[in-house]
Amino acid sequence: MRYIEEIGRYGLMLLEIFRKPTKWSVMRKLILKEIDELIFNSLGIIIFISFFIGGVVTIQTALNLTSPFLPKSLIGFATRQSVILEFAPTFISIIMVGKVGSYITSSIGSMRVTEQIDALEVMGVNSVNYLIFPKLIAMLFYPFAIAIAMYTGIFGGWMAAMFGNYAPTADFIAGIQEDFVGFHVTYAFIKSLVFAVIIATLPAYHGYYLKGGALEVGKAATVSFIWTSVVIIIVNYVLTQLLLG
Amino acid sequence: MIQVEHISKAFGEATVLKDISTTFERGKTNLIIGQSGSGKTVFLKSLIGLHETDKGRIAFDGVYLDTLERDEQRELRKAMGMVFQGSALFDSMTVAENVCFPLQMFTSYSSKEKSEQVDRVLERVNLVDAHQKYPSELSGGMKKRVAIARAIVMNPKFLFCDEPNSGLDPKTAILIDDLIQEITREYNITTLINTHDMNSVMQIGEKIVFIKEGKVAWEGSKEEIFVTNNQAISDFVYASDLYQNVRKVYIEKAKSKT
Ligand SMILES: Nc1ncnc2c1ncn2[C@@H]1O[C@H](COP(=O)(O)OP(=O)(O)O)[C@@H](O)[C@H]1O
Ligand SMILES: [Mg+2]
Numbered sequence: 001m002r003y004i005e006e007i008g009r010y011g012l013m014l015l016e017i018f019r020k021p022t023k024w025s026v027m028r029k030l031i032l033k034e035i036d037e038l039i040f041n042s043l044g045i046i047i048f049i050s051f052f053i054g055g056v057v058t059i060q061t062a063l064n065l066t067s068p069f070l071p072k073s074l075i076g077f078a079t080r081q082s083v084i085l086e087f088a089p090t091f092i093s094i095i096m097v098g099k100v101g102s103y104i105t106s107s108i109g110s111m112r113v114t115e116q117i118d119a120l121e122v123m124g125v126n127s128v129n130y131l132i133f134p135k136l137i138a139m140l141f142y143p144f145a146i147a148i149a150m151y152t153g154i155f156g157g158w159m160a161a162m163f164g165n166y167a168p169t170a171d172f173i174a175g176i177q178e179d180f181v182g183f184h185v186t187y188a189f190i191k192s193l194v195f196a197v198i199i200a201t202l203p204a205y206h207g208y209y210l211k212g213g214a215l216e217v218g219k220a221a222t223v224s225f226i227w228t229s230v231v232i233i234i235v236n237y238v239l240t241q242l243l244l245g
Numbered sequence: 246m247i248q249v250e251h252i253s254k255a256f257g258e259a260t261v262l263k264d265i266s267t268t269f270e271r272g273k274t275n276l277i278i279g280q281s282g283s284g285k286t287v288f289l290k291s292l293i294g295l296h297e298t299d300k301g302r303i304a305f306d307g308v309y310l311d312t313l314e315r316d317e318q319r320e321l322r323k324a325m326g327m328v329f330q331g332s333a334l335f336d337s338m339t340v341a342e343n344v345c346f347p348l349q350m351f352t353s354y355s356s357k358e359k360s361e362q363v364d365r366v367l368e369r370v371n372l373v374d375a376h377q378k379y380p381s382e383l384s385g386g387m388k389k390r391v392a393i394a395r396a397i398v399m400n401p402k403f404l405f406c407d408e409p410n411s412g413l414d415p416k417t418a419i420l421i422d423d424l425i426q427e428i429t430r431e432y433n434i435t436t437l438i439n440t441h442d443m444n445s446v447m448q449i450g451e452k453i454v455f456i457k458e459g460k461v462a463w464e465g466s467k468e469e470i471f472v473t474n475n476q477a478i479s480d481f482v483y484a485s486d487l488y489q490n491v492r493k494v495y496i497e498k499a500k501s502k503t
Contacts, residue, residue, distance in 0.1 A: 121322070
């Protein structure tokens with residue numbers, strides 16, 4: 001019962017994001033700030049993680065392909081598929097729930113407990129629009145970050161193949177070009193976009209409707225991380241079944 | 246003027262406000278007093294619509310809040326200023342940006358006009374050299390001043406202050422109280438102030454509404470508060486010896502008048 005109520009309230013909040021918008025001159029600045037905070041400031045960690053995860057995927061694949069009859073290009077192929085289909089869009093998104101999601105929950109949550117949200121409402125500002133809309137728009141750039149993660153992941157795989165002597169460069173490159181299905185990339189971008197919307201709004205919900213004090217802000221960030229991750233994992237399953245199944 | 250008619254408010258099982266009716270006049274500092282947890286903040290937030298009431302109606306200069314759509318309510322709120330208990334300044338903005346915020350959001354003033362307005366109100370609250378500071382760099386009293394400046398920058402008709410001098414030393418507390426009273430008279434605002442501080446009652450209490458267990462237990466002026474026979478308010482006021490003595494003085498005064 002409580003969950004149904006919460007889902008309803010989340011839905012209403014989503015509608016509220018688009019009502020009575022904040023004036024554009026103010027909103028533009030907010031959006032740019034959020035792009036910087038949510039996207040640019042995440043690129044470092046995204047690149048770092050994808051590079052090494054790509055490398056590990058390559059090593060694992062190579063170590064499991066012991067039969068001499070299997071071509072070495074398979075290593076490149078497997079790396080490309082894993083990185084594009086899951087590691088870049090899903091794995092990175094879970095990391096982003098931890099980074100971006102916690103930031104959103106705690107920044108909005110601390111504004112709630114210090115009555116800054118009330119202050120906005122008293123002035124006649126639609127606080128949901130003011131606080132969440134810029135984050136939502138900024139997160140629409142998230143698929144670009146995922147594209148970077150794809151490149152870096154595959155690049156990391158190639159480096160691992162080369163330096164660990166798992167596959168000759170020519171074979172690896174041939175592998176990543178083998179049986180390329182364009183729709184797989186589309187699928188990954190659709191997923192990333194859906195995850196972006198979830199990462200922008202669900203942690204915001206947890207912060208916005210927070211009750212209590214500073215202690216609750218910390219707790220809310222944790223609860224928000226768990227729920228947002230769970231939702232992403234489930235949505236990932238559903239989208240994969242719908243789009244590829 | 247604000248008319249409050251039979252408002253009630255509960256959170257789940259817990260009823261916080263029970264059938265409260267009263268009026269607050271323009272140009273006066275109206276005080277709502279009561280113990281911590283008696284529902285003062287809930288009352289104030291219900292008036293400005295931050296809490297939805299379960300029953301009752303509220304009219305601002307004759308306009309009933311419940312006859313307005315949500316967006317119209319937001320319009321009406323532009324005529325209201327509020328000073329929150331913890332000041333509620335925006336952490337990410339400087340003092341000047343905080344004060345300018347309502348102008349930025351709702352007016353089409355030029356930058357020059359905006360900064361003139363900001364200077365004017367910051368000067369009014371005696372804060373002249375803090376424009377570029379962030380809230381974390383301010384003392385409690387300065388934060389209150391900025392919060393007051395932000396609340397009056399749009400020339401509100403209604404001003405709400407939630408425990409404006411809580412957490413301040415007695416001297417600063419009196420300065421803030423006086424400042425609010427001066428502003429109330431100067432701009433002819435209907436001002437409501439929550440407090441549990443008897444010093445404020447003595448200093449600026451023109452109309453006092455005493456809330457106990459969610460009900461209006463007494464209302465009147467500060468002169469009346471010391472001579473009344475109302476048990477509830479007496480218990481609240483005479484928690485301190487000082488005010489027992491003050492009571493004697495007032496009763497003497499009242500006698501000598503008759
Ligand atoms: N949002 C809320 N949800 C549930 N209970 C609340 C809420 N806000 C206040 N209360 C309860 O209402 C009562 C009055 O609180 P409040 O108005 O803050 O008192 P005070 O007179 O100290 O300002 C308290 O018991 C408080 O726990
Ligand atoms: Mg209070």
